Structure formats: structure tokens, C-alpha cells
Amino acid sequence: MSRSIIETNLADRETLLRLPAGETLFREGETPRGVYVLHSGTVDLLFSAKNGSAKPLREAQPGQILGLSCVVTQRPHDCTATAAEPCEVAFIERDDFLRALDDSPAVWFSVLRVLSSEVNAVYDDIRTMAAR
Amino acid sequence: MPSPYNLALVEHCSQCSQRQTNGGFCNMAAEPVEALDSMKFTGAYPKGALLFVEGEQPRGVFVLCRGRAKLTTTSTEGRTLIVKIASPGEILGVSAAILGRPYEVSAETLEASQVSFIRRDDFLHFLNAYSEACMHTAQQLSEKYESAQREIRSLGLAHTTSEKLARLLLSWSASGEETPQGTRLQVLLTHEEIGQMIGTTRETVTRLLSEFKRKKLISMKGSSLFLLSTGEMREMVST
Numbered sequence: 001m002s003r004s005i006i007e008t009n010l011a012d013r014e015t016l017l018r019l020p021a022g023e024t025l026f027r028e029g030e031t032p033r034g035v036y037v038l039h040s041g042t043v044d045l046l047f048s049a050k051n052g053s054a055k056p057l058r059e060a061q062p063g064q065i066l067g068l069s070c071v072v073t074q075r076p077h078d079c080t081a082t083a084a085e086p087c088e089v090a091f092i093e094r095d096d097f098l099r100a101l102d103d104s105p106a107v108w109f110s111v112l113r114v115l116s117s118e119v120n121a122v123y124d125d126i127r128t129m130a131a132r
Numbered sequence: 133m134p135s136p137y138n139l140a141l142v143e144h145c146s147q148c149s150q151r152q153t154n155g156g157f158c159n160m161a162a163e164p165v166e167a168l169d170s171m172k173f174t175g176a177y178p179k180g181a182l183l184f185v186e187g188e189q190p191r192g193v194f195v196l197c198r199g200r201a202k203l204t205t206t207s208t209e210g211r212t213l214i215v216k217i218a219s220p221g222e223i224l225g226v227s228a229a230i231l232g233r234p235y236e237v238s239a240e241t242l243e244a245s246q247v248s249f250i251r252r253d254d255f256l257h258f259l260n261a262y263s264e265a266c267m268h269t270a271q272q273l274s275e276k277y278e279s280a281q282r283e284i285r286s287l288g289l290a291h292t293t294s295e296k297l298a299r300l301l302l303s304w305s306a307s308g309e310e311t312p313q314g315t316r317l318q319v320l321l322t323h324e325e326i327g328q329m330i331g332t333t334r335e336t337v338t339r340l341l342s343e344f345k346r347k348k349l350i351s352m353k354g355s356s357l358f359l360l361s362t363g364e365m366r367e368m369v370s371t
Binding site for chain 1: 205206207208209211213215226227228230231233236237259260261263266267269270271273274275276277278280281283284285287331
């Protein structure tokens, strides 16, 4: 629900991209240009080990916003995002995105909710991974 | 002047000199800082104080003004894991307060600390009133997300325990002090707690630290640990 508020508020600022399977949205280490809202399809998030091999981090599902934390902190992308199947993705440039947030506390709050859920999801992963 | 735990307590955020330098949550413009001042309760806590515990309903958020705190969670098989060491300027318990769900981690002070508490309702109103507060909260959440992500990487990659320990010491060396004897690290954690950071036992940590000492990678003096050869230690870390 909270994501739909974000999606409606960003609709007029977005550029729609259609990605074939295997196409990369952004790479680990790149400076984030904006955020990506996944409308349909799944995207694999991968990170690279030093020996060059890519390790799966997680799978992004429709409704998810990619690159959110990197856009907020202005740090490079911490993973590579590649379409696992044909995807529809909305791209919103960083400045446009931040402007949309400042226009509406409700959108800001939804973004904080998304970030909070992401933090909780990683803590969940830590709890299960440590048990292996 | 005497004060609890000899902490130099600062009552008002507007008069806090660390606010501008810690680059944390509270480094905001005058107006939101004034609002923050009017709704927070500040207090001194001894080492080992629990601010909140995993599974507890969120009462509010905690700004760490001075001192350090460990954030821990319990693995599905019951082991305690340290997910982060929080430093001054960090705000704790945020995701729980925003989502209105139980705290995901426990927060315990590692040394005498000054902590400011903000009630959940007050905090939510504060976010609604100031977009700068939202931005700072988003940065804090992102930072916690990224540090948890790093923890996953180190748990997920097939590291040996000595590699994990080397990685941890190297990550601390960024805030260490260069001395003629090597990079000096102030270690606030017990061997047990170091074990909880890298997913091993106290015994293994003690054994590995002696091994590092024997290999002349580190030396120890009281609560200080000196990194003698960061180059060699980097070679132990594969990713």
C-alpha cells in the first residue's frame, strides 16, 4: 500500500524502460543516477567477490524500489541489478525524486517505511544465515 | 562539576558541539533542532545498560549523544550476533518506530553513554513537520541497511574465521590512531563480543588473537591493540 503512494506521486516524473532478460540496470560501484521502480518482472541483485564471480544477494519483486538507499546516502551502488526475465521499470532521476519527496510528507513517510522494511529484511537474513 | 559516570552531559541539542561534527541524525538546521530539544528526554546510562530489547513493542527512538552501543540480534538457533556498533549521532530503534512493529534488535551501551529518548508519537510528528528530519532518518536507515548488508556478505562468503577477524580489525583501523608502534585501536569489545561480531566463540577469538600476535601482525597493551602490518593483514582478506 505504502508503495502505491510513492508510485502515484512519481508517475509524472518517471521514464518507462523495457528490459530484456539479462540486461543490467546498474552496476556495483557506479554512482547512482536515480531510483528504479520495478513494475513487472524480477530483477536479480548480485554482488561480486574479489575473484570476479557474482554472488546472488536477493531477488527484487514488482513494487520494489531499487537504488533507494544509495540515492539517499549518495554512495555508489552496493550491488549489480540485472533483469532475470523481461521487465518493466520506471526510472526517476535523483533530483526529481528528492523534489517529489520534499513536496509531500506523506511520500517521504512511505519512503521511510520502505527503507525500514528493507532494514528489517536484512536483519532477518542475518538471523537465518548465521544459523547455517 | 560532578555528573553521573563522569559524563560531560549536554542538556540542550542547540548547545551540543558534537552535533555539527558527528555528521549524524541531529546535525540539522536551527528550527528542527529546537523542536528536537523540546521533545527529547536526555539521560546518562552506565556501561551495559539495555535501551530496548528485540521483540519489545516500540516506545520510541533513541539518539546516541555520547558513548557507544552494540546492536544485537538472536540467530534462529539462539546465538547472539552483533549486527552493528553504534557511535555518537546515530539514532536507534527507527525502523520499529516507523513501522509500529517490535524492535528487530537489542541495544546495549558498551561504555557510559548519554542517550536522548524521543517518544514514538513525537518522533512521527517531527518527521511530518520537517523534511530535513526525514532525509536524516532515511540516511540513518540506509546506513544501517548497508552495514547489515556488509555483515551478510562476510557471513555469506566462505571466509575462514581468521580472515573474518582480520577483516574486522582492518575495518576498525580506519578510525585508529597512527603511532610509532603501529595503528592503535581502542577495543571496547570483549573477546566474547568480537566472537559475536564474526560468528565464532570466545575461545576461537582468543586463540586467533594470540596467533596474530605470534605472527607479529598485532601487539596488545591493556585495552589497546596495535596493528603492526596492515599490508600483510590485507593479504589475508580475499574479497
